[in-house]
Amino acid sequence: MGKLLLAPMEGLVDDVLRDVLTRVGAYDLAVSEFIRVSGNLLPPRAFRRLCPELDNGSRTRAGTPLVVQLLGSDPACMAENAAQLVALAPAGIDLNFGCPAPTVNRHGGGAMLLADPEQLLRIAAAVRRVVPAEIPFTAKMRLGVRDTAKTLDCARALAAGGIVALVVHARTRTDGYRPPAHWEWIARIRAVVEMPVVANGEVWTVADHARCCAVSGSDDVMIGRGAVADPFLAQRIRAQAAGEVVAVDRADDWRQLQPLLASYWQQVCAKVAARHAPGRLKLWLGSLRRNFVEAEALFMAIRTLAGVEEISRVLALHGISAHKHPA
Template sequence: MLLLAPMEGLLDHILRDVLTQVGGIDRCVSEFIRITDQLLPARVFTRIVPELRQGSRTAAGVPVRAQLLGSDPVCLAENAARLASLAPEGIDLNFGCPAKCVNRHRGGAVLLDEPELIHQIVAAVRRAVPAHIPVSAKMRLGYECESRSLDCAQAIASAGASELVVHGRTKAQGYKPPAFWDRIAPLRAALDIPVVANGEIWTVEDAQRARAESGCEHLMLGRGMVADPGLALAIARPEAPPLAWAALLPLMQRFWAQVRQHVAPRHQAGRLKQWLHYLRRRYPEAEEAYQRLRTVNDPQQLELALFGAAESDWARAA
């Protein structure tokens, strides 16, 4: 099983839609929905996870699990119950976000120093949600160190979670390579629920090593999938041809059309250039486009410069 990671500020419903069109992804997890001290209205959940309006699926039919982040078991349980009324494919709990602003407000990875609280959160959400809706969680190896990683993993599993994703780094290690897949292996061996390895999977070879070192068959892809939209398909079906630039361009146009519809005009160019920045790791054409367009901020000029050439030089180059 290959999962598409939640990535705040990057991998939203627009990019989920486009990346799942390629194939290979079995399930997505949404960006986190921040739970503090109030019961959120349904419109907040559907704004962040609009797939809830279409059977909790992307347009390609891939299930989307909605993710909650917070530290109050009671409030999280109440919001999980409301979310459950919208028929999500499942509910995921975030114990991995390394962002300082999130951790400062007692959310995400900072909770990895409190396995007892983590257990209370997962148990409260599990009790609040109908049995047919899965409850899963995502964590890192720890906050400053890994000393309580097994305690946290066991707390999550014993509280009733059906699956655990483990990012192979601590909060202190951030996103700096490498990801320590081998340190996921003891957690995998100790738990009776599926464990999914995550972190620094950019290529098929990375996926193979992550599986071998972690002992996990299941993987979660994040930045690697953004940089190479064909990665999941290449992992799932090694015989499949690589996703060519010419095949990617229509998906970029689909992405851009949704950006123009859903994103404020002042942020539209930035969203497209953000994805191009990742794509240039895999595609020389994206590097050329990024360098040519990085100072262009007018959406119409950007659209003309990028997609106006789609049927000529760029398509032939692919």
């Protein structure tokens, strides 16, 4: 089968959750949350703060390579910061042309750049000049801002700019995250560029993965929300590809997930201020509720709690104890 990539998700899939999700296994690589480039040369510590994996050979503790993603709209500034990042030896450098967040788009970044294929070319070409051939240089895009009128032009522009692979989230910026994902457009993009094209969007199950590959024509798939909601999804996709009988046992999955939740909570408490830790846990549990009734019960039990100690006590009552399961 093709590659499985763990998607970046701003404010959710940080280094802690990357550690937990790649510990389950099955991902060929992960992509970081975007590092915003907005006019200044970032110091090395700024890259390391968001991507501490850079101090571990640009790999998660489980050994999954981490590609570092940059977001910005000024070619010269993007190139200058990419050169700074190159010195830290990332497993890859990726450009973000897919973020639909209003705070990013108001400044002309992320998916808004898809309105101007020529600017995409200028940015990619500028960064290409400072990224050595041994570091994979990639990009991620959506299908457009409001429609698909410039989709193929954007893909061609990025290819001309020197990227070696392209991830396509098969929705426009206006579509946001509303289903469906238009995987057929990935097949159209593959027909006009000579490089690997990775499919992304609406892969929640093993069956979704199979349909995505069939419709898009791509064997390589990036998984985001589906991976967060089901940490064992990539594992099952690989088992299916190996010809194994894949049966979903959510009760057994939850038992396996408990020590991972404990490790996540312990790491989050060590990383962020106490007032922010509960929100991070609730965010992940909010995603897990899609597949686990136990996550729903746990989420409701801590929903109104704001203290680390009281949440830890509730977690222990649900069989999740950081003391038993160190990070």
